Amino acid sequence: MCKTTGPAVQRTGELTKRGWTAREIRSARTSGRIEQLRQGVYAVPGACRPLRTAARHGGSLACVSAARHLGIWVLEKPPAPHVWMRGHGHRRSCPPITGTDACGCVEHWDDGASPTDAFGLPPVPRILRQVLACRGVEEFFVAVESALRQRLLTRSGLAWLRANVNAEGRAALAIARSDADSGLESLVRWRLRHRGLRITTQPAITGAGRVDLLIGDRLLIEVDGVKNHASRKKRHKDLVRDAAAAAWGYVTLRFDYAQVVHDWPSVEAAILGQIDAGHHLR
Ligand SMILES: [Zn+2]
Ligand SMILES: [Zn+2]
Incomplete structure (x- = not known):
């Protein structure tokens, strides 16, 4: 992401229109304040x-x-x-x-x-x-x-x-919906779309708070983004949430980025296994 307001890459003509003189452009180039990307095209700081x-x-x-x-x-x-x-x-x-x-x-x-x-x-x-x-x-x-x-x-x-x-x-x-909390969550819903499942996005669950997805009445799906590396504290928090949800009769399945993106068959098998056993229904 650029750390600049306004256009990050500009032609000489655009700089001139913004009030730069030829001399100022030259001196900004020499001092490294702007970078010449090719003839007559410059990147401003933060591009x-x-x-x-x-x-x-x-x-x-x-x-x-x-x-x-x-x-x-x-x-x-x-x-x-x-x-x-x-x-x-x-x-x-x-x-x-x-x-x-x-x-x-x-x-x-x-x-x-x-x-x-x-x-x-x-x-x-x-x-x-x-x-x-x-x-x-x-x-x-x-x-x-x-x-x-x-x-x-x-x-x-x-x-x-x-x-x-x-x-x-x-x-x-x-x-497409506007309330998906993460790309992984969208991806899971997309890949399950032909299964005829009732999927709720970001429901509030007694004991567990907001979860990513609820399938049917009882099956909770949590997907951890690539940035949510399993710190010990996070792992503990997840276990507490899963136990609280289980106490209210919910089954939680947790997947990470690598599983959802690179090993979908195993994710799908885990979800469908729970559904076949009827664990998603009251
Ligand atoms: Zn190229
Ligand atoms: Zn492309």
């Missing part, structure tokens, strides 16, 4: 690395990289930025990733009205459509719920998205 790389490549951040930049949840950090080239961009020479001969940037060539600044991000609905085309419907669904939750997707943005995605995307939009 983040993905944004600088995208500008070097010839565009602005797109797709999952733009989503991450705005704080929208995406499954994994891409190794190199996804870059919006607009419809008629020009690929520039972009430094290769160490140990390879390519920069690894993933180009997006969809055309669209450009934001007012040349290196600005695409609007959120366009970012989400790029995610659908590039990463598939599952990651799209998760990103949409994250954007809704953070109020980054307006009513008109949602309408644009509905009109500009395929049938698969529209089906995902139809079930």
Whole structure:
């Protein structure tokens, strides 16, 4: 995320419009206050690395990289930025990733009205459509719920998205909610969507407080994000919550990021095993 207000990457012309003289630009370059990314393109202090790389490549951040930049949840950090080239961009020479001969940037060539600044991000609905085309419907669904939750997707943005995605995307939009607490929670709901289960998001449970998901009446699902590493204190807190919930007749299943993202079959088997045994019903 950029630590700067205003455009993080600017052309000479934009700097001039903001009152910079040629001499000031030169001296800011020399002193390292601004970085020349390529001829006539500068990064101002606080501009983040993905944004600088995208500008070097010839565009602005797109797709999952733009989503991450705005704080929208995406499954994994891409190794190199996804870059919006607009419809008629020009690929520039972009430094290769160490140990390879390519920069690894993933180009997006969809055309669209450009934001007012040349290196600005695409609007959120366009970012989400790029995610659908590039990463598939599952990651799209998760990103949409994250954007809704953070109020980054307006009513008109949602309408644009509905009109500009395929049938698969529209089906995902139809079930997207604005109250999912984490991307993992969205992912679990998405993957269970065809099972015909009654799933409640973020219910308040007697003895346990807010939990991530309730399936049926009794089965609690808790998913721990990648940042919630199991500190001893957190582990203790979880055990206390699980015991309290159990005292009220609930069964708790807990999964972490690696399980949900990389070993879904075992997560699904655990959930369906409880359901087959009827543990989710009163
Ligand atoms: Zn992409
Ligand atoms: Zn590149």
